[in-house]
Amino acid sequence: MQLTLTDQEARTLRDVLRDALSALPRASLSVCEHSRREALCERLLAELGPGAAAGPEAGAGCAEKVCRSGHGPSAADLATYRQRLTEAAARLGGQVTALEVEARQPTGTALGTAEEATALELLHAEEGTLAEVTAALDRIDRGAFGRCEACGKPVSKARLEALPHARYCIACARAAG
Structure with a gap:
């Protein structure tokens, strides 16, 4: 029929x-x-x-911007994202080490204490970003890269270009605040 x-x-x-x-x-x-x-x-x-x-x-x-079939990034895109994330991890690792040294140097002055506090805040932020980059590299290895961890839909290529370690699609990221 x-x-x-x-x-x-x-x-x-x-x-x-x-x-x-x-x-x-x-x-x-x-x-x-x-x-x-x-x-x-x-x-x-x-x-x-x-x-x-x-x-x-x-x-x-x-x-299409977001593939309707649910297909993730191509092999070439994954290689590019892996390289960008690996470079970011190396850079962040160096920054974390430098900030740890700076934050842990006691100065004994009020200005020094304020600088230590700022260095500690920066250290925590950089450690968080490094953890996200490392998690993104792990998602590439597991074959889960480019899929939203909340809804399972593809993360747009534009979002991954801007933030290669993105865990969530833009809709879920906005919903989470």
Whole structure:
């Protein structure tokens, strides 16, 4: 039986299928799963008839800002993020060490005590950022990088470009404050 769909119905159905396929458990999926999901989606649409598989969005895939299939960053993007995060970890590690030395040098003067307090505040902030960068590198290793830890949806490429150690998509980050 062939089902005839309007272009709008075909786009809606394609989006629903892609969203449903992206909701499959990620634990059993490899990085290449995106291609398999897309192929399955297109096969299902083809079974519905020629009108369903056609349309401007057919095969749009990862060119979108946030891939509808739930596919994370490409291998090349991951390599770039890994390099940026590794460089940031090295830089932050050096800053943390320098701040530890500065914060722990007793001066005995009021000005020195204020400087020590400022150095301690900076030290805690840098340690927190270093922990986030290290956690992002761990997410790359586990295959969880680029997915929001709150909702599971992809973190936009623009957000990762600005903040490569982002744990949350912009919506969840705003909701958290």
